[in-house]
Amino acid sequence: MKQYIENIPKAELHIHIEGTFEPELLFKIAKRNNISIPFKSVDELRKAYEFDCLQDFLDIYYQGAKVLQTEEDFYDLTYTYFEKCAVQNVKHTEIMFDPQTHTERGVAFDTVINGISKACEAAQNNFGISSFLIMSYLRHMTEEEAFETLKQSLPYKDKIKAIGLDSSEKGNPPSKFQKVFEASIKEGYIPLAHAGEEGDADYIWEALDLLKIARIDHGNNALQDPELIQEIINRDIALTVCPLSNKALQVVPDLKNHPLKKMMDLGLKVTINSDDPAYFGGQVNQNYIEIQEALDLTKREIYQLAANSFQYSLLDEKDKVKNLQILTGYFQTH
Ligand code: ADE
Ligand code: ZN
Secondary structure (H helix, E strand, O other): OHHHHHHOOEEEEEEEHHHHOOHHHHHHHHHHOOOOOOOOOHHHHHHOOOOOOHHHHHHHHHHHHOOOOOHHHHHHHHHHHHHHHHHOOEEEEEEEEOHHHHHOOOOOHHHHHHHHHHHHHHHHHHHOOEEEEEEEEEOOOOHHHHHHHHHHHHHHHHHOOEEEEEOOOOOOOHHHHHHHHHHHHHOOOEEOEEEOOOOOHHHHHHHHHOOOOOEEEEOHHHHHOHHHHHHHHHOOOEEEEOHHHHHHOOOOOOHHHOOHHHHHHHOOEEEEOOEOHHHHOOOHHHHHHHHHHHHOOOHHHHHHHHHHHHHOOOOOHHHHHHHHHHHHHHHHHO
């Protein structure tokens, strides 16, 4: 089964590029930029990755991101992620980046976007991996600040497919960002958002009805509300579920209690993703492997999850069909 999972073609739809920052690379870039970090070694830094909740994690994640300063840093970070995609049979990825984490400390928007998008082009050429970028607004900041980020993004519109909403969920409901989402949609960006990771089902309703999102990041708490479950199914919207993230951030006590299989059985369209793999103990394949073991998922269910990852990607129909045909060929012969 492990080999089956490793070899099956898949897409990853929920990944924060800043969350792929492994301690080894973080130390290397810190040294290059002459920045001192409050940890003596890679091991000591890794030991700090113990979290009680989302905020606990975010505090250390934003700290780590401060090391990123130059276009080369963003390129190296992103290209390193693609190298991991290549060995995991990830054929397509939709990458979130948080411009405000960087612009807030004086790094120019174009430094961030140029570094990341050059790595995306190189990955297409070197590995044949396609990708889209999702510019995420930080929900702990104001809507006015999100509007400023939207403005900064406009010269790079051709490089950005969608917008997202991430960071501290509780106390920062989707309604806080209704106007900036409306304006972003007018600019041609596809709206996506984290919802129902720690926030309750009413945050998911708001994300659907006010932000008009095309996909839900996490969405675990949809299970609190049967009417909401039916609405998500009726709208044919997928959830980008992140099992190891949910375990690390105590959204679920352990993977055996993870609602993924229940979601599938209810008819929800679910995908498997790594969220912030450097911090949560595993890349996307490790997420598939551990949740398969915990919930005793069948090969057909693994195939269904991989199929959802292409079907509910932002790829156009032609590319979805191409990827799904290859995937189905794999399923039929293994
Ligand atoms: N930013 C990075 N990872 C996140 C997560 N799991 N939830 C909210 N914001 C995030
Ligand atoms: Zn996330």
